[in-house]
Amino acid sequence: MFLGLRIRNLLKKQYKKTNIDVSNKIKQPQMQFKSTKDLFVYSKNRCVNALKKEQPYEHALIVDTKKNMVIAEYIGDVRRCKIEDLNQLDLDKKNTAIIHGHPDNVPISSKDIKTMLNSGVYQVIAINSNGEFSLVAKTLKKDKNINKKFQEFKMDLYNEYKLSPQENNLFTHDVLSKHIPLMGLRYVSNYKCLK
Numbered sequence: 001m002f003l004g005l006r007i008r009n010l011l012k013k014q015y016k017k018t019n020i021d022v023s024n025k026i027k028q029p030q031m032q033f034k035s036t037k038d039l040f041v042y043s044k045n046r047c048v049n050a051l052k053k054e055q056p057y058e059h060a061l062i063v064d065t066k067k068n069m070v071i072a073e074y075i076g077d078v079r080r081c082k083i084e085d086l087n088q089l090d091l092d093k094k095n096t097a098i099i100h101g102h103p104d105n106v107p108i109s110s111k112d113i114k115t116m117l118n119s120g121v122y123q124v125i126a127i128n129s130n131g132e133f134s135l136v137a138k139t140l141k142k143d144k145n146i147n148k149k150f151q152e153f154k155m156d157l158y159n160e161y162k163l164s165p166q167e168n169n170l171f172t173h174d175v176l177s178k179h180i181p182l183m184g185l186r187y188v189s190n191y192k193c194l195k
Contacts, residue, residue, distance in 0.1 A: 024082060026073040033068040040099070044127050046073065047101035051129040057081075060100035062121075064092055071096070078103060080111075086119045093120040102126040104165055107134035107173050107189050113180075134173075134189035136180060 033039040043061045050059035058076035060083055063069065071089065074081050081100055098121055102109075105128045113136050116124045123137040173189060180187035 024075050025085070026075060031070040033070075036065050036068055039063055039065065039068045039070070042070070043099040044131055044133075047099060047127040048129060048131050050075070051101045051103055051127075056103055056129075058101045058103070060098060062086070062089065062091070063097050063099060064095050065097055066092060066095035076100075083115075086115075086121075091121065094122055096121040097123040097125060099125045099127065102128050102134070104128075105130070105132075105169055105191055106165075107169060107191060108136045108176060108187065112136060113185075128191060130192070132189075132191045134191055135187070136176075137186045137188075139184055139186050 031042075033042065043063060046061060047059050050057050056078055058078070058081035060074040060076065060081040062071045062073075062083070064071055071091070072083075072085075074083050076082065083098070086098075098112075098115065098119075100112075106126070108124065108126050112124045112126060116122075116136060116138070123135060125133050125135040127133050169191070173191070176187045
C-alpha cells in the first residue's frame with residue numbers, strides 16, 4: 001500500500017514536469033563568468049538589446065551570483081516573459097537572481113515580487129531600455145509573514161486611478177519605496193525617470 005502511494009506520487013511529479021511549457025527557453029550550455037560584475041554586464045546587455053529590437057521583447061535570465069553563472073535564458077514578448085520551469089531547476093536559492101527587461105521604464109512590478117516570493121530566489125532585477133535597473137531583494141531579516149503581508153498589499157487598488165505612464169511609474173516607485181521595507185524586503189532603483 002505505502003509503495004503504491006509512493007509510486008503514484010512520483011508519477012504525479014513526473015507528469016507535472018512534462019507538462020511545463022519551456023518553448024521560450026534558449027537552448028544553450030550554462031555560461032560562467034570571471035566576476036559577478038561581468039555576469040551582470042552580460043545580463044544587462046541581453047535585456048537592453050532585446051528591448052531595442054525593431055520588435056522589442058522581454059528577455060529574462062536566471063543567474064547564480066555565487067558561481068557567476070547564467071543558468072537559463074528565456075525569450076518573451078513585448079509585455080512579459082514566462083519562466084515556467086523555475087521551480088523545477090536545481091537552484092542555490094540564496095544566490096539566484098532573475099534579471100529581465102522591462103519596456104517603458106516600468107519599475108519592479110507586483111508580479112515580479114510574487115515570483116521572487118513564490119520561487120524562493122533572493123532577488124529580481126528589472127532593466128529598462130536605457131540600461132537602468134529596479135530591483136527587489138530579500139534581506140537578512142527573517143520574516144515568516146512576508147508572503148501574507150504581500151498578499152495584503154493591494155497594488156491593484158492603485159491602478160484604478162488614470163495616470164500617465166510617467167505619473168504611474170513615479171507613483172509605483174513611491175509606493176514600493178514606502179511599503180517594501182515594511183515587508184522585510186529591499187527595493188532599489190536607479191531609473192532616472194523616477195528621480
